[in-house]
Structures are given as structure tokens and as C-alpha cells.
Amino acid sequence: MARRLRIGIDTGGTFTDVVALDIGEDGAGGGADGAGGEPVTTKTPSTPADPAEGFAAGVAKVLGLLGASPEDVASLSHGTTVATNRLLEDRIDDLGFVTTDGFESMLEIARQSVPDGYGNSYFWVKPPRIVPAHRVRTVGGRLDHTGAELRPFDEESAVAAARWFRDAGIRAIGVCFLHSYANPAHELAMREVLRREHPDAVVSLSCEVLREYREYERSVTTLVDAAVKPAMNGYLARIAERVASRLLVMKSNGGVLSADEVARQPITTVLSGPAAGALGAAFVASRGGRRSVVTLDGGGTSTDVAVVLDGEPTVTTEGTIGRHPVKIPMIDIVTVGAGGGSVARRSPDGALKVGPRSAGADPGPLCYGRGGTEVTVTDAHAVLGRIPPHLLGGEVPLDVPAARAGLEELAAGLGLTVERAAAGILEISAWNQANAIRQITVQRGLDVRDYPLVAFGGSGPLLACRLLDVLGLPAAVVPENPGNLSAFGLLTVDVKNDHVRTRVVRDAELDAAVLAETFAELEDEAGAALAREGFPEERRRFVRSADLRYYGQAFEVRVTAPAGPPDEAFRAEVVRRFHDAHTDRYGYGHRDDPRHPVEWVNLRVSGIGPIERPRLPERPPGDGDPSRARTGTRRVYFDDWEETPVYRREKLAPGDAVDGPAVIEEFGSTLPLHPGFTARLDPHGDLVVTAGEGR
Known part of the structure; x- marks a missing residue:
């Protein structure tokens, strides 16, 4: 039988992670029964100078492990941080902005808000605008909020603006005219002028990037798209030179698009990597019958947490990347600087602080032996014996004595023993992660105690037991190959x-005909995009949603809309869902209260082209004796030093239960199992950690 491989590649700051699956001729995952085979995983060093090199190396490595050739690859799916890193590092150069005459100060005015409220931000300084004032050009012409033309497009001022950018050597340009969400004609005319007068320019139009109101957010989102477009297009071109297979790129909204489509809208990839992790966790949890969970992706620099409700990660459009508000659909993710490389230090007032600053991968923690000079969370784990004296199956040996020497110096300044200082570092890191989980649950109106935790990433499982204690979570699920x-x-x-x-x-004033017409336009647009992706009409699926609010509110609540014609029953059902969602989120609603009428704001359609998901086989149960997986013991500090059994995860069988204290190791991660906890392997190969009654 011919081989057909699907390969997933996630590029991180330290490693490029690769997973390959043989989907066979039927596309279901290989095997005569269509049940699918085991995924093959590996890692290769990332290449920050040119991530495309690490990408190609990862493909070559996994093909070598499988004894396959590039011709066997059906598709490549990629999660990339190219756009994210460019924004986080604030590498935005030579960016220009074109807007409506009279609105040249829009970026400077911005929003009248400061972080954490005025009382906590007395010394806050407004960050620089994304485009300096001297790189803003205005063009005459004006539309009203319905899209009707009040003044015609002024081509003379448009030509002058285009020539100014050309002469200044500014190639990345964002265009946002007032009310272009209602009528894109003036922006399209501006693009034609730029094509004629400045053909080398890379142009982003707000009517194509974000066709909804609120000029400031729409302007910044459009400018971010223009800023990352040259880097992303260059990166995708370099991948195409090295790999000939069809490339799909992960988007922030939980979907993928072909590389050609992503090149047209690169801003959609700004949370590409974390989004893929949340989707993978949702898949793993649903496979085990857990449709609603909290996900925790622990890396070297940070930890990303999200919520999955009824099998789908929650989505928001109120996000920021670095200092830039980005109003695009994205999985609702909270990031905290609590990764393995987070630095521990003594503050000026004598307290122990951990993060958000990170030692990164180079030089990294003290135990990496690469010249690091600061104690990190990984050093604390190493000194307490909670991780092995090597990583990645021996590929990365750890210098535990160097980590201990650094901790001794830090502990002396705090007046603590080495063990107490190391345990304190891990306790603070656990509480930092717990606070992020509270932010994504409690602050969204969810009871965190109702949701199991899916812990993954290289450092994700390390504090899982402590998080169960701190938050009262019912269980933690550690997938196979969590890294x-x-x-x-x-x-x-x-x-x-x-x-x-x-x-x-x-x-009360909603016109059903306008509603139907708008949804039809959106579905036509979504269908055309899916057609470009190669999906025939019978395989296209459309999901409607709407943003509603009570009249007078500044922000909206998004609810899914039913299928069928947008008639009176449709309208009533959407409004009912809004009342319910508002009550769930804020604790109150105004159902049947004429003093608080409902207002419709945005209509949305998501076009979905289904891809066959992996169907992994269940594992046969073992004999219930985990001793076959035991490799020995080592001294580990939980509440005190204790000779602790060590297990190899790949040797455990479904039904095996390991009681803490213990350490369960695998190639890409480690699970320290605290006293009073039990880890049981389920039929899918996932470790399910629960606390005993005594906890």
C-alpha cells in the first residue's frame, strides 16, 4: 500500500517539534481497518536566524526515521512564530499609514485607557505609536457609516501620498479610511493608485483585513498585517524552496490555511503555535470523554493557558500581541512568564521573585552549562531531583552541581536552605500558572473546579500535582509525548x-431581508475562499455567529447563530442565546426588560473545510503491574529527601497505576508525582493524575 504522510511541524524558540502520521490511501490514518497507526515524533534544533532551515531539517529527520521520501508527504501543517516574534520584538520598520483627511492623529489619540487603571499606573508612559506621525499621509474623500459617499475619492492627494512613500523608500503600507467596513470602494481605489505609482509596495487594506467598525482597532490591525507581511512572505518562500509538499499554516482562530492564502493575510497567524497546542489538547481530552478542560502549555519562556468548552477552545477578538491591539478571531489564550527558563532572583526588598524574565535557550539555565549566570525554574527542578540529570533521552546532559552552586548563593541571601529556596521557586511558579488559569476561568465566569487540566509542553507536567492542590481541579491529563x-x-x-x-x-428595528442578504454575502465570500483551497461545494461548511449587546454598552457578546433562513424565529433564537450568554458571563441579564433593548453589532460567518482527523488505535490493557516500567530510584525532594522510584512512561500499559512519590520520565518531558497522588494510564496512552482522599 502506498504511503501518504501528514506531518505537523511546530517551530519554537529552542526546538522544532515534528509529528508524522501515515494516513494511508483512505485518509483515515492508515491500517487495513482505517483506524490509524502510531504517530512518529521527533525534535530538531530551531534556527532563529532562518527558521526555514530548522523546518526543512525537521522534515528530513522524520522522513529518515520512517524510511520515507518527500514524495510520500501528502501535506505539511505548520505552526510558526515568525509573525508573533516580529511583533513581540517590536521589529517594525519602514511602515506607512494612509487614512482619511482629518484623521491623521488617530493613532496618537488611540484609546483613553491605561494598564490596570489610573490608580496603579501613575508612572505609566504611553508607548510609541506603531507608525510615527511623519509617516502618515491623508487622502481626501469621505463615507458615512452606511457606506454612502459624502465626498468623492481625491485621486490627486492619493497620488501625492503614493509618490511620497515611494520616494521615502517605505514599502509596507496600511490603508484605513473612515467607514470602509461599510463600503470598500475608496480603499480599493487607493490600492490601484499605489500599484500604479509605487509597484514595489506591500499593501494591506482594512476592508480586507478587518471589515468591522472601530477605526482605531481596525487601523492598528491593518498596520500589523502590513508590518509582518514582508517577513512572512519571505519565510514562506524560503520553505517552498526547500519543501515541495502542500503547506498548511496554523491560524490564530483554530484553523489552517494554505501558504498562498496566508501570504494574503499573515496577521491571522500571530498566535499560530499556542493555538495548535490548544487544539491538540482539545482533541486528546475529547478522545478520553472530557469535552471541557483547561489547557496548560508549558515552555521554556512562558506558559500558555486556554479553556476548551464542549470540545472547542474559546475564541476572542479582544487580543494584543506585544503592545499592539489585534482585533482578529483568535483562541482565547492567557500567557504568563512562568516557563522552565524563568529567572529566580532576590528583589530589593528581600523577597524571592520568579519571572517573567527568562534565561531563554542561550545561555539558558545554569544546568545547561552554556554560560548561564542566573538561577531558573529548571535549575530548581534539577537540584530537587524532580527531573533526570539529562534531557531528551540523554541528548542534553545537565550540570546539576552548577545549578546547586547558584541556588546556594541565592538561598544564602534569602536566609534559606537550598531545598527551601528551590521549593519556594517552584511554589511561586505554580502560583503564577494558577493565577493565569484563574484569569481564563474565574474572570470569564467559569468555576475552575469543574475542569480537568491538560498539561503538556516540555515543562507543562512538572507542576501538575501542585496545580491540582492549589486550584482544586478534579484531575490532570498528561498526553503521550506532551512536548x-x-x-x-x-x-x-x-x-x-x-x-x-x-x-x-x-x-426591534432589524430588517430580516438585510440580515439574510448580509449572511448570504458572507457565505459567498467564505465559499470562494474554500474554493481556492480546493474544497468542492459539498464539502464546505458554514458557521454563523453574531455580536450583540444591550443598547448603551461599549462592547459585545458573541453567540453562535442557528442554521436556516434568517427569519423571525432565527432572530428570536439569537437574542435568547445572547441573554443566556450575558447572564453566564456577567451574572445578570435584561431579558424582557424594555428599558434595555438589544442591539445587533456584527454578523460573522466562518467557512470550514473539514480535514480527516487522526483516529489513533486504543492500546490493549496490561496486567496492572507497573513494576515492569520501573528503572530504579533516585533521591527526590518533595516534602523531604526520599529515595523515589523512577518509571519509563513508554513501558507502562493501560490500567497501570503509579502512586506517588514517584517520577515518570519520557523523551520530551517528566511528571513528578507528589506523595498522595496517583497516575493511571488510560486506553489512549494518556496519564490521568488524581489526588487521593487525604489531599
């Missing part, structure tokens, strides 16, 4: 594109 779950998640994702229109109208 590669983001790469695996890329193989579980459908093609997805999002389309939006602003239609601000009170519910």
Missing part, C-alpha cells in the same frame, strides 16, 4: 476562514 502535542495538534485542524460585517441596529 510534541502542539505539532500533533496541527494534524487535527480543519481549514477555516472568518468573515465579518458591521450592522449596528436595534433588535
